[in-house]
Amino acid sequence: MIYTHQNITKNIDESCDVCVVGSGAGGAVVAKELAEAGLSVIILEEGSHYTTEDFRTTDTIDSIIKLYRDGASTVAFGKPNVMLAEGRCVGGSTTINGGMCWRTPEKILKRWQWEKGLPDLTPKKMDFFFERVEEMIGVSPVLPEARNQDAEILKRGAEKLGYRVKANLRASRACVGTNQCVTGCPTGGKQSTLVTYIPAFLKAGGIIFTNCRVKKVRISGSRAHGVKGIIIDPTTKQKKFKVKIRSKVTVICGGAIQTPFLLKRSHLPDDSKMLGRNLMLHPNTKVIGLFDEPVYGWKGVNQAYQVTEFFDEGIIMGVNFLPPGILSLAFPFYGPGFLEMMKEIYNHCVAGAALIEDTSSGQVHCAPFDQALATYRLNQADFNKALRAVALLSEIYFAAGARTVFLPFAPLHQINTIDEIRKIYEYKLKPVDLELMTVHMMGTCQMGTNPQKSVINPYGECHRVKGLYVADASVFPTSIGVNPQLTIMALATRTAFHIAENFAKYTQ
Ligand SMILES: Cc1cc2nc3c(=O)[nH]c(=O)nc-3n(C[C@H](O)[C@H](O)[C@H](O)COP(=O)(O)OP(=O)(O)OC[C@H]3O[C@@H](n4cnc5c(N)ncnc54)[C@H](O)[C@@H]3O)c2cc1C
Ligand code: SF4
Known part of the structure; x- marks a missing residue:
């Protein structure tokens, strides 16, 4: 009942x-x-x-207000803040x-067994x-007919560079690829x-x-x-x-x-x-590739593939379809000119993100008005990992034919060739220059x-x-990287x- x-x-x-x-x-x-x-x-x-039945709507904003806490506008405060x-x-x-x-990667379960005193958490016992x-929940690989074009572009670029790519495993039965997973299927x-x-x-x-x-x-x-x-x-x-x-x-x-x-x-x-304490976030860095070819990211399933080549370094990458209102937030522009630009480029964009297996941590505090308040301090090692993840994702886009890549850094918004990736390191960026978000709090x-x-x-x-x-x-003792x-x-x-x-x- x-x-x-x-x-x-x-x-x-x-x-x-x-x-x-x-x-x-x-x-x-x-x-x-x-x-x-x-x-x-x-x-x-x-x-x-x-x-x-309630999810059969295209009103993304209304769905977000109904289904997410505080309309998904929460922040973990720090340098940088993490949405x-x-x-x-x-x-x-x-x-x-x-x-x-x-499944929890074996390297993580071993860490939990050996370093965190949880000897029963072996792959065999789990x-x-x-x-x-x-x-x-029907965990199964994404069906070929449900894979979308933005994910195929990611795969094309990664494979050109010889990077390992995996078809995602998802909790789904008879998914028809409407790509509305994040506002209710x-x-x-x-x-x-x-x-x-x-x-x-x-x-x-x-x-x-x-x-x-x-x-x-x-x-x-x-x-x-x-x-x-x-x-x-x-x-x-x-x-x-x-x-x-x-x-x-x-x-x-x-x-x-x-x-x-x-x-x-x-x-x-x-x-x-x-x-x-011990708040971990799998911080995500958003990177957008602009392609000459049309990209209909909305046709097909969310994140059909992941690039897992750099998993041992604590980085996995995927692409995600974002509705116009949300994608527009990723650009450093505004006003009527930007609206015209969005109309022109929206169907040529691939929006991707790299997930970082973090060693940084934060804290949940009790704030006034019955509110939880999160803080998070990104350490140097994770910042370096984030820079590398942005560089790698940019490289994949350029290898797949991108004409421009939009970056998540306040002082460096955009690069236009694969050679310009070095600017990510030349600019002497600081953590506060980086835009991060997360959906994995642990x-x-x-x-x-x-x-x-x-x-x-x-x-x-x-x-x-x-x-x-x-x-x-x-309950997680450490970040898990997946x-x-x-x-x-x-x-x-x-x-x-x-x-x-x-x-x-x-x-x-
Ligand atoms: C947009 C998005 C995409 C994601 N994609 C993936 C993915 O593809 N794969 C994946 O593995 N993970 C994904 N995640 C993360 C994953 O869904 C979460 O890690 C997981 O659901 C967390 O489980 P939980 O039980 O800790 O909390 P939740 O699943 O968030 O459930 C907590 C529930 O408790 C309720 N609650 C909280 N406080 C109270 C209270 N005081 N009184 C009563 N009720 C309360 C909340 O309303 C909520 O419904 C995603 C998350 C988001 C937001
Ligand atoms: S893509 Fe997502 S929302 Fe659409 S049918 Fe498949 S699981 Fe459901």
Whole structure:
């Protein structure tokens, strides 16, 4: 059963076995697995519930306002600031993501085993959890007929230079390549949790209260007892009713920004002082190639290929179709002249980005007016990696025949030949000159065995509070260098199995 602000008519005071906060990659998975294990489970989700039919619109701005937190206008402050986007709707960020799915790389799992004291996270032991998720969300290679022209151009350039390119694995069944993944899939082809785990959860008897912002975890001594929240009308922002849930186990899955914010406001005891710290972002550098040939990026799937040649250096590259209003933000121009220019060049542009496996970190703070505030300090090593990623992507575009490449640097907007790539190094650019964005926030409640160095134990339970778990992107001890949803979902499955096996101890 799904309750919304429209059909809730009084304050809510409910009891259940497990209360899950958030319905994205982590929350939907934990909730479905535990409901199917026979426990009574309630999900509280701050966003609204939309269906596949609701996504049959071309009004990008309206979709972004409805589906993203603060209309996707959030920032991690630093030098440079990093634009960040979080989903806020049933399905969380999986409803609006690209659907790319890669298992946690072995090099990362080894780092977690050896350096972070998580010996159980071997590829062999994780295999069962990856397979279970992959089966559920239909992880499969992009079909040749769904690949789009901008991705073919990326592949053409990379292969000319001898760089390794991989067809992407995506969570999809019968994707027809409409390229609207980031504003909600209008066919149901993308296998977000909205169309996979959530229906299975409801079938198993689960309950969701939407438009419910959880304000506090109820902690007394070393035990969690549920949460308190509020039902908010998403249009008027009016607070309508109070929510109190009493649960034996509470699982927080609000994402790597909102989860530490909620736990900090709930005064979670934390010996490590790491709650909210260790924020990693996979910073993305946007680079645009302008081609003489027409490029219809909107025909075909989002990111059909990734260039993985530089994965060991912590760089992967792909191209992404961007609607006109969003692509225009990437140019250093404005006014009526720019509008004319956009009309001329839009169907000749390839917009790509490089994802950096970061070693920098940031922090989530509690700001006034019930707001989380993120800060991030880009270190020199990651800045150098970003410069190299921009240079490599420019090289690929020129090899594919680009006439101009637009760069994400304030003092150096544009280069016109492959030889000019050296300017990226000659200009003595500083981090503050760089434009960065991210959709992969991680690490703010990191997992570990040592309570002095980590917030949660290897199964996601808070070291100092029994019955309180975290199962979302915040549990990562380090950055992972690939799209994170499959790692989040596999770890959430593992956490759910652990809770189900040990549930009896929470009933005493
Ligand atoms: C545009 C975009 C494209 C992406 N593309 C990819 C991709 O192709 N592949 C990939 O692997 N990853 C991708 N990602 C990232 C991926 O979707 C996220 O890393 C993942 O969904 C995070 O899972 P999560 O459970 O941590 O949080 P989310 O999936 O974001 O879910 C958190 C949920 O918790 C809710 N919530 C938060 N706080 C509260 C509260 N206090 N009370 C109640 N509810 C609350 C939120 O409303 C939200 O619905 C993309 C993300 C975006 C935004
Ligand atoms: S490209 Fe495929 S997955 Fe993406 S919105 Fe279109 S049909 Fe859905």
